[in-house]
Amino acid sequence: MVVTVDDAHLVAAARSGDVPAFELLVARHQKRVFRVALRMLGDAAEAEDAAQDTFVAAWRALGRYRGEGAFSTWLYRIAVNKCLDRLAARRVTEPLDDRVASAIGGPEEIAQGHARFAALIRALAALSGEQRAALVLRELEGLSYEEVAAVLGVTVAAVKGRLHRARAELVSQMRDWR
Amino acid sequence: MSGQADERLACGTELGALIDEVADGPDPGRQAHERRCPHCQPALTDLRRVWGQVRELAEQDVNPPERLVARVIDAIRRQGPPREGTALALEDVVPRLVRHARWREARGTTRIADAVVAEIAARAARRVAGVHDLARGAARTGVAVEVDGRRVTVGVRLIVDYRHPDGVSGVTVSVRDAVIAEVEALTGLSVAAVDVAVDDLHT
Numbered sequence: 001m002v003v004t005v006d007d008a009h010l011v012a013a014a015r016s017g018d019v020p021a022f023e024l025l026v027a028r029h030q031k032r033v034f035r036v037a038l039r040m041l042g043d044a045a046e047a048e049d050a051a052q053d054t055f056v057a058a059w060r061a062l063g064r065y066r067g068e069g070a071f072s073t074w075l076y077r078i079a080v081n082k083c084l085d086r087l088a089a090r091r092v093t094e095p096l097d098d099r100v101a102s103a104i105g106g107p108e109e110i111a112q113g114h115a116r117f118a119a120l121i122r123a124l125a126a127l128s129g130e131q132r133a134a135l136v137l138r139e140l141e142g143l144s145y146e147e148v149a150a151v152l153g154v155t156v157a158a159v160k161g162r163l164h165r166a167r168a169e170l171v172s173q174m175r176d177w178r
Numbered sequence: 179m180s181g182q183a184d185e186r187l188a189c190g191t192e193l194g195a196l197i198d199e200v201a202d203g204p205d206p207g208r209q210a211h212e213r214r215c216p217h218c219q220p221a222l223t224d225l226r227r228v229w230g231q232v233r234e235l236a237e238q239d240v241n242p243p244e245r246l247v248a249r250v251i252d253a254i255r256r257q258g259p260p261r262e263g264t265a266l267a268l269e270d271v272v273p274r275l276v277r278h279a280r281w282r283e284a285r286g287t288t289r290i291a292d293a294v295v296a297e298i299a300a301r302a303a304r305r306v307a308g309v310h311d312l313a314r315g316a317a318r319t320g321v322a323v324e325v326d327g328r329r330v331t332v333g334v335r336l337i338v339d340y341r342h343p344d345g346v347s348g349v350t351v352s353v354r355d356a357v358i359a360e361v362e363a364l365t366g367l368s369v370a371a372v373d374v375a376v377d378d379l380h381t
Contacts, residue, residue, distance in 0.1 A: 005377055017259035019251065020335065024313075024377060026250050034242035039235075048243055055250040062260040117238075120231045139201065140236045167201055168185075168194045174228050 007071040015062045022062075026055050029072060032141065033079045039136040040083035042125050050086055054079040069150055076141075076151040080133045087129040123173035131166035138163055187217040200225045201232075279325040279367050290365050292323040292330075299323065299332045299372075302360035308342035308349035310380035329370045332357055337378040350374040 007028070013021035033054050037047035057078050058065075065074050124132060130152075137148045138159075148163075149156045185193040191211070196218065199205050212218040278289040300321045303309055312320025313335040322333040334357065338349050354372040361369050 005379075015260055019255065021377075022254065023247060023251050026247050030242045030246050030250075031240070034246065035240045038240060044243075048246060048249075051242060051246060052249050052253060056253050056257065059250075059254045059260055060257065117231065117235055120235055139232050142236065163201075164194055164198055167197045170232075171197055171225065171228055174231070 008067055011062065011065060011067070011071060014059070015065075022059060025071070029075055030055075032072065033075055036076065036079050036136060036141060037083055039124065039140050040080065040129075040132055041086060042121055046086065050079065050082045053082045057082065073147060073150050076137065076143075077153070080137070080151060084129045084133065119174050120170075123170050126173045127166055127169055131162060131169065134159055134162040135166045135170065139167075187221055189215050189217040191215070191218055191221075193221065196221055197225055197229075200229045279328060279330055279365070281328040288366075290325075290367065292325050295325070295330055295332070295361060295365060295367065296321040296323045298361050298364050299334060299357045302356045303334050303336065303353050306349065306352045306356050308339050308344050309353060310337040310339050313337050313375075313377040325367075326370075328367055330361065330367045331371045331373070332361065332369060333373040333375070335375045335377050337380050338376050340379040340381040346376055346379075350376065 005024075007025065010021045010025050014025060030051065034047055034051045037050040037054070038044060041047050041050060054075065058075060061078075065071070124135070127135065133152060134148060137143045137151055138145070143151070145156050145159050149159045152159065154162075187193060187196075189211075191208075195205075195208070199208070200222065212222065278291055279295065280287060280289040300312055303312060303321070314320050320335045324331040324333075334353060336350070336353065338346050342349055344352065353374055357372045358369045361367060
Protein backbone atom coordinates (compact mmCIF):
# COMPACT_ATOMS: atom_id res chain seq x y z
CA MET A 1 0.00 0.00 0.00
CA VAL A 2 1.30 3.42 -0.91
CA VAL A 3 0.71 6.07 1.73
CA THR A 4 0.56 9.32 -0.08
CA VAL A 5 1.86 12.59 1.20
CA ASP A 6 -1.15 14.57 2.37
CA ASP A 7 -2.69 17.27 0.26
CA ALA A 8 -1.51 20.04 2.56
CA HIS A 9 2.15 19.29 1.86
CA LEU A 10 1.58 19.09 -1.88
CA VAL A 11 -0.38 22.35 -1.77
CA ALA A 12 2.49 24.02 0.06
CA ALA A 13 4.95 22.82 -2.57
CA ALA A 14 2.64 23.78 -5.44
CA ARG A 15 2.14 27.23 -4.00
CA SER A 16 5.85 27.89 -4.30
CA GLY A 17 5.69 26.93 -7.96
CA ASP A 18 6.35 23.19 -7.86
CA VAL A 19 4.44 21.99 -10.91
CA PRO A 20 4.97 18.25 -10.30
CA ALA A 21 3.48 18.61 -6.82
CA PHE A 22 0.42 20.21 -8.37
CA GLU A 23 0.35 17.49 -11.00
CA LEU A 24 0.06 14.94 -8.21
CA LEU A 25 -2.85 16.92 -6.75
CA VAL A 26 -4.56 17.01 -10.14
CA ALA A 27 -4.06 13.28 -10.62
CA ARG A 28 -5.46 12.67 -7.17
CA HIS A 29 -8.56 14.83 -7.53
CA GLN A 30 -9.34 14.73 -11.25
CA LYS A 31 -11.88 11.97 -10.92
CA ARG A 32 -14.18 13.75 -8.52
CA VAL A 33 -13.84 17.10 -10.28
CA PHE A 34 -14.65 15.57 -13.65
CA ARG A 35 -17.51 13.54 -12.18
CA VAL A 36 -19.14 16.60 -10.60
CA ALA A 37 -18.76 18.55 -13.84
CA LEU A 38 -20.25 15.70 -15.85
CA ARG A 39 -23.27 15.45 -13.55
CA MET A 40 -23.71 19.20 -13.42
CA LEU A 41 -23.33 19.82 -17.15
CA GLY A 42 -24.55 16.55 -18.63
CA ASP A 43 -21.92 16.71 -21.34
CA ALA A 44 -18.59 14.88 -21.31
CA ALA A 45 -16.68 17.32 -23.54
CA GLU A 46 -17.89 20.35 -21.63
CA ALA A 47 -17.17 18.59 -18.35
CA GLU A 48 -13.57 18.09 -19.45
CA ASP A 49 -13.23 21.80 -20.20
CA ALA A 50 -14.85 22.71 -16.89
CA ALA A 51 -12.50 20.35 -15.05
CA GLN A 52 -9.51 21.98 -16.72
CA ASP A 53 -10.85 25.44 -15.86
CA THR A 54 -11.26 24.29 -12.27
CA PHE A 55 -7.66 23.15 -11.87
CA VAL A 56 -6.21 26.16 -13.64
CA ALA A 57 -8.26 28.46 -11.40
CA ALA A 58 -7.13 26.45 -8.38
CA TRP A 59 -3.50 26.85 -9.41
CA ARG A 60 -3.90 30.59 -9.76
CA ALA A 61 -5.70 30.87 -6.44
CA LEU A 62 -3.44 28.53 -4.41
CA GLY A 63 -2.19 31.48 -2.43
CA ARG A 64 -5.70 32.10 -1.17
CA TYR A 65 -6.22 28.53 0.01
CA ARG A 66 -5.21 28.63 3.66
CA GLY A 67 -5.86 25.04 4.55
CA GLU A 68 -9.05 25.80 6.42
CA GLY A 69 -11.14 22.82 5.42
CA ALA A 70 -10.20 20.00 3.09
CA PHE A 71 -8.54 20.73 -0.25
CA SER A 72 -11.24 18.59 -1.87
CA THR A 73 -13.94 20.88 -0.46
CA TRP A 74 -12.15 23.89 -1.88
CA LEU A 75 -11.86 22.18 -5.27
CA TYR A 76 -15.52 21.19 -5.21
CA ARG A 77 -16.43 24.82 -4.65
CA ILE A 78 -14.39 26.00 -7.61
CA ALA A 79 -15.76 23.20 -9.80
CA VAL A 80 -19.38 23.93 -8.89
CA ASN A 81 -18.88 27.62 -9.58
CA LYS A 82 -17.27 26.90 -12.94
CA CYS A 83 -20.24 24.70 -13.84
CA LEU A 84 -22.79 27.26 -12.67
CA ASP A 85 -21.04 29.87 -14.83
CA ARG A 86 -21.30 27.57 -17.82
CA LEU A 87 -24.95 26.78 -17.18
CA ALA A 88 -25.71 30.50 -16.90
CA ALA A 89 -23.88 31.17 -20.17
CA ARG A 90 -25.96 28.64 -22.08
CA ARG A 91 -28.27 31.02 -23.84
CA VAL A 92 -29.90 28.77 -26.33
CA THR A 93 -31.12 25.54 -24.87
CA GLU A 94 -29.62 22.84 -26.97
CA PRO A 95 -31.61 19.71 -27.67
CA LEU A 96 -31.40 17.71 -24.49
CA ASP A 97 -30.96 14.38 -26.23
CA ASP A 98 -27.62 15.42 -27.68
CA ARG A 99 -26.32 16.15 -24.21
CA VAL A 100 -27.85 13.09 -22.61
CA ALA A 101 -26.00 10.94 -25.10
CA SER A 102 -22.62 12.06 -23.79
CA ALA A 103 -23.57 12.35 -20.14
CA ILE A 104 -23.22 8.74 -19.14
CA GLY A 105 -19.45 8.50 -19.19
CA GLY A 106 -16.89 7.39 -21.70
CA PRO A 107 -18.10 6.39 -25.16
CA GLU A 108 -17.93 2.69 -24.40
CA GLU A 109 -20.12 3.16 -21.36
CA ILE A 110 -22.83 4.98 -23.26
CA ALA A 111 -24.29 1.93 -24.90
CA GLN A 112 -25.05 0.14 -21.64
CA GLY A 113 -25.66 3.17 -19.48
CA HIS A 114 -27.80 5.31 -21.73
CA ALA A 115 -31.07 3.46 -21.50
CA ARG A 116 -30.72 2.86 -17.78
CA PHE A 117 -30.00 6.42 -16.72
CA ALA A 118 -31.51 8.51 -19.48
CA ALA A 119 -34.61 9.45 -17.45
CA LEU A 120 -32.54 10.42 -14.42
CA ILE A 121 -30.09 12.51 -16.43
CA ARG A 122 -32.93 14.30 -18.20
CA ALA A 123 -34.53 14.96 -14.83
CA LEU A 124 -31.25 16.34 -13.45
CA ALA A 125 -30.97 18.65 -16.44
CA ALA A 126 -34.42 20.06 -15.67
CA LEU A 127 -33.36 21.29 -12.21
CA SER A 128 -32.02 24.77 -11.59
CA GLY A 129 -28.24 24.99 -11.32
CA GLU A 130 -28.38 25.58 -7.57
CA GLN A 131 -30.67 22.63 -6.94
CA ARG A 132 -28.57 20.45 -9.18
CA ALA A 133 -25.39 21.39 -7.32
CA ALA A 134 -26.90 20.46 -3.95
CA LEU A 135 -28.27 17.21 -5.32
CA VAL A 136 -25.08 16.17 -7.09
CA LEU A 137 -22.90 16.87 -4.05
CA ARG A 138 -25.17 15.14 -1.56
CA GLU A 139 -26.73 12.26 -3.49
CA LEU A 140 -24.11 11.46 -6.10
CA GLU A 141 -20.87 12.52 -4.39
CA GLY A 142 -22.10 11.38 -0.97
CA LEU A 143 -21.05 14.52 0.93
CA SER A 144 -22.59 15.22 4.35
CA TYR A 145 -24.97 18.15 4.79
CA GLU A 146 -22.16 20.03 6.53
CA GLU A 147 -19.77 19.41 3.65
CA VAL A 148 -22.35 20.48 1.07
CA ALA A 149 -22.96 23.64 3.08
CA ALA A 150 -19.21 24.34 3.15
CA VAL A 151 -18.90 23.85 -0.61
CA LEU A 152 -21.90 26.01 -1.46
CA GLY A 153 -21.17 28.64 1.18
CA VAL A 154 -24.65 28.44 2.73
CA THR A 155 -26.06 27.17 6.03
CA VAL A 156 -26.94 23.53 6.68
CA ALA A 157 -30.59 24.57 6.99
CA ALA A 158 -30.43 26.14 3.54
CA VAL A 159 -28.90 22.96 2.13
CA LYS A 160 -31.72 20.89 3.63
CA GLY A 161 -34.36 23.16 2.17
CA ARG A 162 -32.72 23.17 -1.23
CA LEU A 163 -32.37 19.40 -1.24
CA HIS A 164 -35.97 18.94 -0.12
CA ARG A 165 -37.17 20.87 -3.17
CA ALA A 166 -34.58 19.40 -5.53
CA ARG A 167 -35.42 15.81 -4.62
CA ALA A 168 -39.15 16.38 -5.04
CA GLU A 169 -38.55 18.05 -8.38
CA LEU A 170 -36.28 15.24 -9.49
CA VAL A 171 -38.81 12.55 -8.60
CA SER A 172 -41.56 14.53 -10.31
CA GLN A 173 -39.47 14.80 -13.47
CA MET A 174 -38.53 11.14 -13.47
CA ARG A 175 -42.18 10.13 -13.16
CA ASP A 176 -43.12 12.39 -16.05
CA TRP A 177 -40.62 10.64 -18.26
CA ARG A 178 -41.66 7.18 -17.33
CA MET B 179 -42.33 22.46 -13.87
CA SER B 180 -44.09 22.19 -10.55
CA GLY B 181 -42.39 20.34 -7.73
CA GLN B 182 -44.10 17.80 -5.57
CA ALA B 183 -42.69 18.98 -2.27
CA ASP B 184 -46.10 20.21 -1.09
CA GLU B 185 -48.14 17.38 -2.55
CA ARG B 186 -49.88 15.36 0.13
CA LEU B 187 -51.08 11.77 0.23
CA ALA B 188 -54.66 10.99 1.25
CA CYS B 189 -53.44 10.38 4.82
CA GLY B 190 -52.04 13.90 5.00
CA THR B 191 -48.38 12.93 4.72
CA GLU B 192 -46.28 15.25 2.58
CA LEU B 193 -44.82 13.42 -0.37
CA GLY B 194 -41.67 15.54 -0.03
CA ALA B 195 -41.15 14.24 3.50
CA LEU B 196 -41.33 10.67 2.23
CA ILE B 197 -38.80 11.45 -0.49
CA ASP B 198 -36.43 12.89 2.13
CA GLU B 199 -36.82 9.68 4.12
CA VAL B 200 -36.05 7.52 1.13
CA ALA B 201 -32.91 9.58 0.46
CA ASP B 202 -31.72 10.08 4.04
CA GLY B 203 -33.04 7.04 5.89
CA PRO B 204 -36.17 6.51 7.98
CA ASP B 205 -37.56 9.13 10.33
CA PRO B 206 -38.28 7.30 13.64
CA GLY B 207 -41.12 9.70 14.48
CA ARG B 208 -43.08 8.65 11.43
CA GLN B 209 -42.51 4.94 11.31
CA ALA B 210 -45.46 3.94 13.49
CA HIS B 211 -47.82 5.68 11.09
CA GLU B 212 -46.11 4.60 7.89
CA ARG B 213 -45.98 0.94 8.80
CA ARG B 214 -49.77 0.81 9.01
CA CYS B 215 -50.69 3.41 6.40
CA PRO B 216 -52.19 2.08 3.14
CA HIS B 217 -51.20 5.35 1.40
CA CYS B 218 -47.64 5.69 2.68
CA GLN B 219 -46.64 2.06 2.03
CA PRO B 220 -47.17 1.95 -1.76
CA ALA B 221 -45.78 5.49 -2.09
CA LEU B 222 -42.61 4.50 -0.26
CA THR B 223 -42.22 1.39 -2.39
CA ASP B 224 -42.57 3.44 -5.55
CA LEU B 225 -40.19 6.15 -4.34
CA ARG B 226 -37.54 3.61 -3.32
CA ARG B 227 -37.65 2.16 -6.79
CA VAL B 228 -37.31 5.61 -8.41
CA TRP B 229 -34.56 6.62 -5.99
CA GLY B 230 -32.72 3.39 -6.73
CA GLN B 231 -31.72 4.99 -10.04
CA VAL B 232 -30.02 7.83 -8.18
CA ARG B 233 -28.13 5.35 -5.99
CA GLU B 234 -27.06 3.38 -9.05
CA LEU B 235 -25.81 6.50 -10.81
CA ALA B 236 -23.89 7.46 -7.67
CA GLU B 237 -22.17 4.06 -7.77
CA GLN B 238 -21.26 4.31 -11.41
CA ASP B 239 -17.58 4.65 -12.07
CA VAL B 240 -16.73 7.71 -14.13
CA ASN B 241 -13.26 8.10 -15.53
CA PRO B 242 -11.93 11.44 -16.71
CA PRO B 243 -10.26 11.46 -20.12
CA GLU B 244 -6.66 10.31 -19.88
CA ARG B 245 -5.41 13.56 -21.36
CA LEU B 246 -6.93 15.71 -18.62
CA VAL B 247 -3.88 15.88 -16.34
CA ALA B 248 -1.58 16.72 -19.25
CA ARG B 249 -4.00 19.40 -20.47
CA VAL B 250 -4.07 21.01 -17.05
CA ILE B 251 -0.31 20.93 -16.67
CA ASP B 252 0.22 22.41 -20.13
CA ALA B 253 -2.22 25.17 -19.30
CA ILE B 254 -0.59 26.09 -16.00
CA ARG B 255 2.90 25.99 -17.48
CA ARG B 256 1.72 28.68 -19.86
CA GLN B 257 0.36 30.60 -16.89
CA GLY B 258 3.51 30.71 -14.85
CA PRO B 259 3.71 30.20 -11.10
CA PRO B 260 0.82 30.97 -8.75
CA ARG B 261 0.55 34.53 -7.49
CA GLU B 262 2.66 34.02 -4.39
CA GLY B 263 5.05 31.66 -6.04
CA THR B 264 8.70 32.39 -6.51
CA ALA B 265 10.79 29.25 -6.28
CA LEU B 266 10.87 26.96 -9.28
CA ALA B 267 11.31 23.24 -9.06
CA LEU B 268 14.05 21.68 -11.11
CA GLU B 269 11.61 20.05 -13.51
CA ASP B 270 10.09 23.43 -14.22
CA VAL B 271 13.21 24.90 -15.70
CA VAL B 272 14.04 21.86 -17.77
CA PRO B 273 12.16 22.09 -21.04
CA ARG B 274 10.69 18.85 -22.23
CA LEU B 275 12.88 18.78 -25.29
CA VAL B 276 15.75 16.46 -25.81
CA ARG B 277 18.89 18.06 -24.52
CA HIS B 278 22.36 16.72 -24.83
CA ALA B 279 25.37 16.81 -22.64
CA ARG B 280 28.05 17.71 -25.16
CA TRP B 281 31.78 18.10 -25.00
CA ARG B 282 34.78 18.09 -27.25
CA GLU B 283 37.58 15.61 -26.93
CA ALA B 284 40.83 15.28 -28.78
CA ARG B 285 39.38 13.18 -31.60
CA GLY B 286 35.81 14.50 -31.78
CA THR B 287 32.77 15.56 -29.80
CA THR B 288 30.60 13.40 -27.58
CA ARG B 289 26.97 14.01 -26.85
CA ILE B 290 24.64 12.11 -24.54
CA ALA B 291 20.89 12.71 -24.55
CA ASP B 292 19.42 13.76 -21.24
CA ALA B 293 16.95 10.87 -21.52
CA VAL B 294 19.88 8.46 -21.43
CA VAL B 295 21.21 10.07 -18.28
CA ALA B 296 17.71 9.97 -16.79
CA GLU B 297 17.33 6.27 -17.52
CA ILE B 298 20.68 5.46 -15.94
CA ALA B 299 19.81 7.56 -12.88
CA ALA B 300 16.38 5.92 -12.63
CA ARG B 301 17.86 2.41 -12.68
CA ALA B 302 20.48 3.33 -10.11
CA ALA B 303 17.86 4.88 -7.81
CA ARG B 304 15.52 1.90 -8.08
CA ARG B 305 18.28 -0.48 -7.03
CA VAL B 306 18.82 1.32 -3.72
CA ALA B 307 17.41 -0.55 -0.71
CA GLY B 308 14.47 1.35 0.71
CA VAL B 309 13.34 2.77 -2.63
CA HIS B 310 9.97 1.31 -3.46
CA ASP B 311 9.72 2.97 -6.83
CA LEU B 312 10.09 6.30 -8.56
CA ALA B 313 7.14 8.67 -8.21
CA ARG B 314 5.64 9.22 -11.59
CA GLY B 315 3.46 12.04 -12.74
CA ALA B 316 1.16 11.66 -15.70
CA ALA B 317 3.82 11.40 -18.38
CA ARG B 318 7.02 11.56 -16.45
CA THR B 319 9.64 9.09 -15.46
CA GLY B 320 10.28 10.39 -11.97
CA VAL B 321 13.67 11.72 -13.03
CA ALA B 322 14.56 15.10 -14.46
CA VAL B 323 17.94 15.94 -15.91
CA GLU B 324 19.50 19.28 -16.69
CA VAL B 325 22.63 19.21 -18.76
CA ASP B 326 25.24 21.88 -19.19
CA GLY B 327 28.24 20.89 -21.24
CA ARG B 328 29.79 18.01 -19.38
CA ARG B 329 28.02 18.76 -16.10
CA VAL B 330 24.64 17.39 -15.25
CA THR B 331 22.10 18.01 -12.51
CA VAL B 332 19.67 15.21 -11.71
CA GLY B 333 16.30 15.45 -9.92
CA VAL B 334 14.70 12.24 -8.62
CA ARG B 335 11.23 11.80 -7.13
CA LEU B 336 10.86 8.74 -4.93
CA ILE B 337 8.39 6.51 -3.16
CA VAL B 338 10.31 5.34 -0.11
CA ASP B 339 9.64 2.24 1.98
CA TYR B 340 8.19 3.56 5.20
CA ARG B 341 9.88 1.23 7.66
CA HIS B 342 13.27 0.93 6.08
CA PRO B 343 15.94 0.90 8.84
CA ASP B 344 17.93 3.70 7.17
CA GLY B 345 14.97 6.04 7.45
CA VAL B 346 13.82 8.38 4.75
CA SER B 347 16.85 10.62 5.02
CA GLY B 348 19.22 7.64 4.96
CA VAL B 349 17.59 6.32 1.81
CA THR B 350 17.86 9.68 0.08
CA VAL B 351 21.57 9.86 0.92
CA SER B 352 22.08 6.38 -0.58
CA VAL B 353 20.15 7.36 -3.68
CA ARG B 354 22.28 10.45 -4.18
CA ASP B 355 25.50 8.41 -3.84
CA ALA B 356 24.22 5.68 -6.16
CA VAL B 357 23.05 8.08 -8.86
CA ILE B 358 26.30 10.03 -8.84
CA ALA B 359 28.43 6.87 -8.97
CA GLU B 360 26.41 5.22 -11.72
CA VAL B 361 26.00 8.25 -13.98
CA GLU B 362 29.63 9.25 -13.68
CA ALA B 363 30.86 5.70 -14.26
CA LEU B 364 28.69 4.98 -17.30
CA THR B 365 28.71 8.34 -19.07
CA GLY B 366 31.88 10.14 -18.02
CA LEU B 367 29.73 13.15 -17.13
CA SER B 368 30.27 15.09 -13.94
CA VAL B 369 27.22 15.14 -11.68
CA ALA B 370 26.96 18.58 -10.13
CA ALA B 371 23.98 17.79 -7.91
CA VAL B 372 21.27 15.22 -7.28
CA ASP B 373 18.05 16.73 -5.95
CA VAL B 374 15.96 14.07 -4.25
CA ALA B 375 12.28 14.54 -3.47
CA VAL B 376 10.26 12.03 -1.44
CA ASP B 377 6.65 12.29 -2.50
CA ASP B 378 5.11 9.10 -1.24
CA LEU B 379 5.76 6.44 1.35
CA HIS B 380 5.18 2.74 0.84
CA THR B 381 4.10 0.73 3.86
